[in-house]
Amino acid sequence: MMGKSHLVISTGVTLSAMQWAGCHLTVPVVAVAALSSLLPDIDEPNSLLVRSAVPAFLLRTLQLTLIGAAIFLYFADVAPYPWNIVLALLIGSVAFLPGRRLRKLVMLLIAVGLVAFGSAYDPWNAIAASILVIATLVPHRGLTHTLYGVAGWTALLYIAGKGMESGSLLWIAGGLSYALHLLADSLTQRGITPLPPLPFKLRLKLMSTGTKKGGAVEGVCVTLTLLLVVLTFVVGR
């Protein structure tokens, strides 16, 4: 299923349900719901979340900077011959890593930076750092599409939200939105394996990605969600 559909369906249904339950929806709650709707697909090489974490232009800028630094280190008297060549080659070679590798490297560096210098944004720095580390380490379509993923993410939000004003709503919003993503994926041809190593698979095959019927079912789900959101937040007030 498309990232944008997940964003609309998971976030829309979560916020509507919470509104009906009488929860006070704050900006952090909405943000966590939106983030959690995309989080399971973070192990996809081109996931919406990963792409927006390190956009392509940033990657290009970084590559040019690295090449520039390599040339500078070669000519400047920073290190004696032949170490200037070694240093220049080392820095320069990072610039030519494949896009995915470079992106992962940048995300890990940002995570380290967040933990080291982001204590002013507690607990968001820890949450953001965990997401970036998960994104770089989790294998392709691995643990994120399981019930362990739901439990882990919900527990992380629960711990991070302790002592925050709207903290108790954070893990509800995040857990629900994340779980709805998995539910939506279980309707697809690909399905999910919720409890590995148990081979049990959830796959309703209602929509096969790329087919006309699959696209139609996805469109219907998005439309129904938008109707629910309008009903809840515009008509229901």
Ligand SMILES: [Zn+2]
């Ligand atoms: Zn997914």
